[in-house]
Amino acid sequence: MSKKSKNVELKAGEVEVFVMGKSYMVPAGLTIMKALEYAGYRYIRGCGCRAGFCGACSTIYRLEDEQKLGFDLACQKVVEDKMYLVQLPFVPAAKAEYDIEKIKPKESTLLEMYPEIARCVSCNTCTKSCPQDIEVMKYIQMAIRGDIAKCAEISFDCIQCGLCAMRCPADIKHYHVSQLARRLRGKYIDPRSENLAKRIKEIENKKYDTEIKKLIEMDKKVITNLYSERKIEAEEVGDLGGD
Numbered sequence: 001m002s003k004k005s006k007n008v009e010l011k012a013g014e015v016e017v018f019v020m021g022k023s024y025m026v027p028a029g030l031t032i033m034k035a036l037e038y039a040g041y042r043y044i045r046g047c048g049c050r051a052g053f054c055g056a057c058s059t060i061y062r063l064e065d066e067q068k069l070g071f072d073l074a075c076q077k078v079v080e081d082k083m084y085l086v087q088l089p090f091v092p093a094a095k096a097e098y099d100i101e102k103i104k105p106k107e108s109t110l111l112e113m114y115p116e117i118a119r120c121v122s123c124n125t126c127t128k129s130c131p132q133d134i135e136v137m138k139y140i141q142m143a144i145r146g147d148i149a150k151c152a153e154i155s156f157d158c159i160q161c162g163l164c165a166m167r168c169p170a171d172i173k174h175y176h177v178s179q180l181a182r183r184l185r186g187k188y189i190d191p192r193s194e195n196l197a198k199r200i201k202e203i204e205n206k207k208y209d210t211e212i213k214k215l216i217e218m219d220k221k222v223i224t225n226l227y228s229e230r231k232i233e234a235e236e237v238g239d240l241g242g243d
């Protein structure tokens, strides 16, 4: 950590943050992302949705005099006084090469593609690092066990930020493992949606072309009302493979 800033005078409503060791005064209440921009940095890498969905803005931080590192998304985490920031615009992690059309969802598939998952020492560091509060260690355990459906289900909210993989003592690339599980589940395990297939056919046969043209030309207010008053088809909620 860089030198301490004992003599800095904070104005009311300001906090001091450090970017690559350099001190900046920024308004309290800003997210890390906004604080960096306030400090003059242009966020052109490591930034996507700005809303906690894309996983591009991984950040590591440490508060002055604290031992513990913090992990979060720059667009979500609010700055704190004496926060030392390190941005991770990209987490290098090798992804297995596969053709989803050719591999099959066998019990051993995830282990074959990512043998390093067998080295998991159950330290739970990955779970503690996850800004999405996903039970990362649990989905890795499911991957080791060969339960692809469960691995996919537990990891469903993963945004591929890579913070888990940054800290794993076994060098596991959790998010690549779970992405493969979700792909296998989507392609081979879950039942096909007959309604979706039928609708695609109808679209291909131009069944809705006239209706869509009408909507495109419609007045904004009329279309907004139409949208809010639309009837929603009762959904059949299927079992996601969980217990």
Ligand code: SF4
Pocket (backbone or CB within 6 Å): 119, 120, 121, 122, 123, 124, 125, 126, 127, 136, 137, 140, 167, 168, 169, 170, 171, 172
């Ligand atoms: S950080 Fe790595 S070794 Fe530790 S529980 Fe997670 S996957 Fe296992």
Ligand code: SF4
Pocket (backbone or CB within 6 Å): 055, 129, 130, 131, 132, 133, 134, 136, 157, 158, 159, 160, 161, 162, 163, 164, 165, 174, 175
């Ligand atoms: S599982 Fe890993 S990559 Fe996915 S959101 Fe959590 S920390 Fe990020």
Ligand code: FES
Pocket (backbone or CB within 6 Å): 046, 047, 048, 049, 050, 051, 052, 053, 054, 055, 056, 057, 073, 074, 075, 076
């Ligand atoms: S910019 Fe997309 S999660 Fe932060």
